[in-house]
Amino acid sequence: MHQQYDVLIMGGGLSGLTLAIQLKKKAAKLRVLIAEKTAHPVPEAAHKVGESSVEIASHYFENILGLKAQLDKELPKLGLRFFYTQGDNLDISKRSELGPNDFPAAKSYQLDRGRFENALAEQCLQLGIDFQDNCKVTDIVLGKNQHQVTLVHNGQESLVQTSWLVDSTGRMSLLKRKLKLAKSAYHNINASWFRIDHEINIDHWSQKPEWQGRVKSSRRLSTNHLMGKGYWVWLIPLSSGATSIGIVADAKIHPYAEINTFARAKVWLQKHEPQCAQIIDQHLDKFQDFLTLKHYSHNCKKMYSADGWAITGDAGVFLDPFYSPGSDFIALNNGFISDLIIKQDSGEDIATRTEQYEKLFRTLFLAFCPVYEDQYPIMGNAKVMSIKIIWDYTLYWSGAALLFFRDKFCDLAFMEIAATSLQQIYQINLQMQGFFRCWAEIDLSSAEKSDIFINYSNIEFLQQLNKDLLKDQNDTELQQQLAQNVGLIRELAGEIVTEACVGAPELKAYAPGVPVSYSRYLSDVFDRLR
Incomplete structure (x- = not known):
């Protein structure tokens, strides 16, 4: 030294x-x-x-x-995958699932x-x-x-x-x-997590051929989210062969005292995610360690x-x-x-x-x-949360990720030009996140649905946004791409609001100020969720 x-x-x-x-x-x-x-x-x-x-x-x-x-x-990461609460959560194949069936163009990893x-x-x-x-x-x-x-x-x-x-x-x-x-x-969420020195493979949780055949690659390679109102549980595979399991919960719905020790976390899992709890119980001899954070934001x-x-x-x-x-x-x-x-x-x-x-x-x-912020209650609504996740992906790949891949955040001259587009995206998103909250409270139609698979590998515009991250673009082309993405976001917002208000007309009182859109970016998704 x-x-x-x-x-x-x-x-x-x-x-x-x-x-x-x-x-x-x-x-x-x-x-x-x-x-x-x-x-x-x-x-x-x-x-x-x-x-x-x-x-x-x-x-x-x-x-x-x-x-x-x-x-x-x-380990290569097969995207993010989401399973929604269905009944007693004892059969993964009955839960509505949102995830890819194959790897996207832009890579990600489990570290x-x-x-x-x-x-x-x-x-x-x-x-x-x-x-x-x-x-x-x-x-x-x-x-x-x-x-x-x-x-x-x-x-x-x-x-x-x-x-x-x-x-x-x-x-x-x-x-x-x-x-x-x-x-x-402001965001008041708590988390507890632990590791099991065993490969907990969600692919093995159901032997139904139809469920097994939905995905080309192993679901285990995804960051798997088991979700319910006010919480999600992660399952992350590690290259050492261990599995990371975490509970993340809104304190207003799931008090911190219910998850702040391993013993309490196990009881909580038995109540809310019993199939997951049963799998963990089979491998308690491989328990490694436990950590917890209160109000982690x-x-x-x-x-x-x-x-x-x-x-x-x-x-x-x-x-x-x-x-x-x-x-x-x-x-x-x-x-x-x-x-x-x-x-x-x-x-x-x-x-x-x-x-x-x-x-x-x-x-x-x-x-x-x-x-x-204030979005954890939506996690119990398969319809609204699925649309929200697709929306969130759209904004991430349309804006922040696109600019980072082009190494533009330190280019202040370009960022000044891009500021108008980014501000437009922010304002639309702010309105839409509030709309999602209202929609989830009013439209409970997805509670009775089960065994729905929404394969976002097949959502064409979404996968194109992911592929666009890898394109070579000069500044003029990038500006055009941002403007095009803002247009797409406006149309998508209009489509979501229009479709939501058809099923729940009272939502019109909470609708963002976006033009009515008859685009069909998510027509297949809405058809599956009806």
């Missing part, structure tokens, strides 16, 4: 390791230190939330960080976080990054691009100077606490400073795991931070850019909030 660095990253988890790699790949001359408090290598079954990645994060890992060789050792982070640490060492495990931060003195950090490494105290200090300490949030930057999040007043500090990963913000966005936010955040560090190191005044990135990241976070 040296006494002077360009960048000191506190915390050697996913966000810190990936930021270090990104910095070194962009500017090899930077002297980077990672101070990680735990010993390495971590156990391969390290119990960390965030095993499931989606398109933004997967693109970040594979194409920006160049980690394809490691990703090939992880065994312990194994993956060990590989990232090795990559850091190969790139010349100073990675120090068993290294605890005991004091921080902030200056203007000249910070002093006291570290204790294997019992030996050292004083280190650094131009940039980045907090990636997870929920320890060292800088957030020191600078009193904590900000409450959190926010941060400030993420970046031109004085040379920044916050990334869970140390800053976290919203909701339903669509697996945690590593997406890491990718976005690390992109902003690495750009600021490299531009300042090259002599550029980054004061204005820092403010713009702060505003942009906060706007992105706020734009995602309506997707989750």
Whole structure:
């Protein structure tokens, strides 16, 4: 360990390791230190939330960080899959199912976080990054691009100077606490999760040939969601052969005290997801560990400073795991931070850019909030939740993912041009999320339906949006694509509202101000849900 660095990253988890790699790949001359408090290598079954990645994060890992060789050792992800409550939830084949029957064009992965982070640490060492495990931060003195950090490494105290200090300490949030930057999040959801060292394969939960034949690839490779009013349960396979199981629940419907220990979580599963509980009971001898988080959503007043500090990963913000966005936010955040560090190191005044990135990241976070806030009760309504999920996918692939794949978030000139389209998408989405809530309360027709399979691999416009992520486009073509996507979103909103009001005319009082649409993007889906 040296006494002077360009960048000191506190915390050697996913966000810190990936930021270090990104910095070194962009500017090899930077002297980077990672101070990680735990010993390495971590156990391969390290119990960390965030095993499931989606398109933004997967693109970040594979194409920006160049980690394809490691990703090939992880499990490919067969998208997100959703099973809705039906009767006593003892027969998976009777539950309505929304999911793909084949892999989409843009890849995603199931990550065994312990194994993956060990590989990232090795990559850091190969790139010349100073990675120090068993290294605890005991004091921080902030200056203007000249910070002093006291570290204790294997019992030996050292004083280190650094131009940039980045907090990636997870929920320890060292800088957030020191600078009193904590900000409450309205979204009040709790989670408990555990691992079983056994391959729990949802394909084996029913032997009915018709159910088995719906999907070309194994359902096990999806991030499987078992859903009911106010909750969802995840089943995530890991390359080590273990399975991650988590309960995520709205505190207003499922109190935290019902899931905050493994014993209580088992009782809760027996009540709400008895088939899942029975499978778990068969493998309790393979139980690994249990973690729980109360009110896991959190926010941060400030993420970046031109004085040379920044916050990334869970140390800053976290919203909701339903669509697996945690590593997406890491990718976005690390992109902003690495750009600021490299531009300042090259002599550029980054004061204005820092403010713009702060505003942009906060706007992105706020734009995602309506997707989750007050939406958990909808999870018990198969019709409305299926349409909402398709809608949410549409917006994700039409906007944020499209811009990230084109490396546009740090192109402020382009983002200024794109702002109008993005604002239009946000406003339509805000209205539609409120409409979904009203619709779910009024239209209960899907409660009696069972054994419906909605294969979103066959929704043509949705799969085209996914394929479009991989296209090469210049700025003019990308602007045209965004404008086209806004038009599609307007038409889709009109179609959803029109169809919903046919079945429940009283919904007209809550309908967003979108034109009536007679498009048929979702005609097959609505036919199945009638």
